[in-house]
Amino acid sequence: MTVTTAPPGFPAPALDGLPAVTAALAACAAVHDRDAELPLADFELLHGAGLLTATVAARHGGPGAGLADTVRILRALGAGDPAVALVTAMTLFTHAAEARAPHWPAGPLAELLADSARRPVLVNALRVEPELGSPVRGGLPATTARRRGDGWELTGRKIYSTGAHLLDWLLVWAATDEERPRVGSFLVRSGSPGLTVEPVWDHLGLRASRSDDVRLDAVPVPGDRVAGLALPGDDGGRDPVGGAWNSLGLTALYLGVAGAARDWLLGFLHERTPSALGAPLASLPRFQSAVGGIETALAGADRLVDALAAAVDAGEPGAAEQAGGAKVLGTRAAIDAVQQAVALVGNHGLTRRHPLERHLRDVLCARVHTPQDDSVLLAAGRAALGRVRPL
Template sequence: MSVTTTASPGFPAPALDGLPAVTAALAACAAAHDRDAELPLADFELLHGAGLLTATVATRHGGPGAGLADTARILRALGAGDPAVALVTAMTLFTHAAEARTPYWPAGPLAELLAESAQRPVLVNALRVEPELGSPVRGGLPATTARRRGDGWELTGHKIYSTGAYLLDWLLVWAATDEERPRVGSFLVRAGSPGLTVEPVWDHLGLRASRSDDVHLNAVPVPGDRVGPLALPGADGSRHSIGGAWNGLGLAALYLGVAGAARDWLLGFLHERTPSALGAPLASLPRFQAAVGEIEVSLAGADRLVDALAAAVDAGEPGAAEQTGGAKLLATRAAIDAVQQAVALVGNHGLTRHHPLERHLRDVLCARVHTPQDDSVLLAAGRAALDRVRPR
């Protein structure tokens, strides 16, 4: 289903038909962003003007209410243009989508978020990963601690891999209370709060402009009305299942966008490259035609898998959300393999910074680090298969 008419004047319907132009605009600046390892706000002003940054705002709030299928379409297009912009955008889209499914923002902060988002780009991300804990998906309590201070709370802790940290307006900080039986939840922190600092440590191989820096919280005050629901660890597994589906398929689509951009560059290169000994473009050789065919078939299958399963999740089909981990694995492997094959085909041309293929390779490799990671997906799938035929 395409979202086209349900938005209010405050939240225009996302201009899905204009995605190719957005992709081209982002691609024109992507190399510079990668080189400088930073993103200007102008990129997000472009997305905000096209209704893409608020596409998943709930219809009850006057938003478009885009589902996972349309979100995957958006992120694939943004990933083809600049995956760093796409990743920062994904975090905001996922936040609005989570609120649309299960309201968890307190009324006051939600009103602020929506009012500001209608007027300008407002970026949000959930900060969960920590130096000692790693990703909380594998279990454990956060070391970031929330302590009662009067009617509110005080946060102290250290978050890492905080995508877009220096651009964020709202930080959803996952923390544990210091109660006798600790509860966990998201504490809504505004950028610029006292005690909040961003440490610019991000220096990775790929997605350099995403600025997934460290965030330090030193007795950051959080008013009592800026706290999401607090629960004992492990509660509300159904919510996490649907959220995991959005994360897995949305990011798979993003990296398929990177692979699509690499393929498109390869096609142009093979048509243009005419070795003197051959006297014809490389595109005329059956060996290159077959190799391109393998890339094309693999990416087309992965695109179709992601799109079909995203539509199934939107439709509430039983078991669809549980299949998304495997789909993410297959899709990201297809994306990585496609870019690696493209590099192998063109040799040194694929590894020089004069061409974008080396950047696409660095960026697409980041697909492996996102939750759910391959080992977790395969372990769960293997156990489920073995349980189906367990001797009685």
């Protein structure tokens, strides 16, 4: 359902204006990729369109956009500049999580909302570490929170911290140094003493996302800036709806990349007229059939993501649990589509002056996001086998 109105405080997201936003981001995406940087101006554009705050809860004066609208936003942003889209996704997911289950302390939340109403405010949860990797596969963080008076002091390192140098709030997952360690998110403001962003990001794709390392050397955190501190196993466990937001939102982002690649391919096939043929490549049945395969796969993946997102919004039983499978299908469709486009046009697809080369590098990043294919397929296989009794 499209959000059309919002209480005072935050504008409704301009969903009808998404094509213009896509075009504006796409016009600068190659430069951002080359320079491996994102300017704040991109997020000022999104903030002005109400897209950065689309998921702020209605009780806070926000539009309260659900997953279906978020999927629509991230697909459009992914088609324009997936690095911008990925940084935006982390902020949208943070507001959405707070809307579903309030967990931010009142003081920091008031700061976040007041600032977000005035200007672009970017937030991300920093959870991945050099030794642990992603915590989704288990384990405790090495980042440590030590008691210092009424507050805490954080020491550790986080890697793959998307948008690190642009973030206003860093939700640092850490364990306390208590006899029985508790884990939780410590809300750290950018510019805090002891906080350093190390520019180590040198990646094949999503170069402008600047997913750099963050080092914390005795970073002070006031006592009222901790969310969800609990003993391992007492934190409520897995959140299927939160997982669905992550899976479907990021899948939509990469389907946006694939859609942009397809659109470039269509234009190229109409324009490319080999002298020996005397007609555009688009006139050949071989290319028409190949484009039909790409179009069919992407249309099916888009429809799956949209329908499942709407089902999650509606609270349909089992919908959230199906999101991991949709991510596998959707991201595979996106990657295959771009790879097929490159195969169709040959050297043109791997030439840096053409965007298809960048789309290929970016879409390959779909594989690294949680949940990864092996985890999804293992869980699905075990569940299926568990439904049938041995003969």
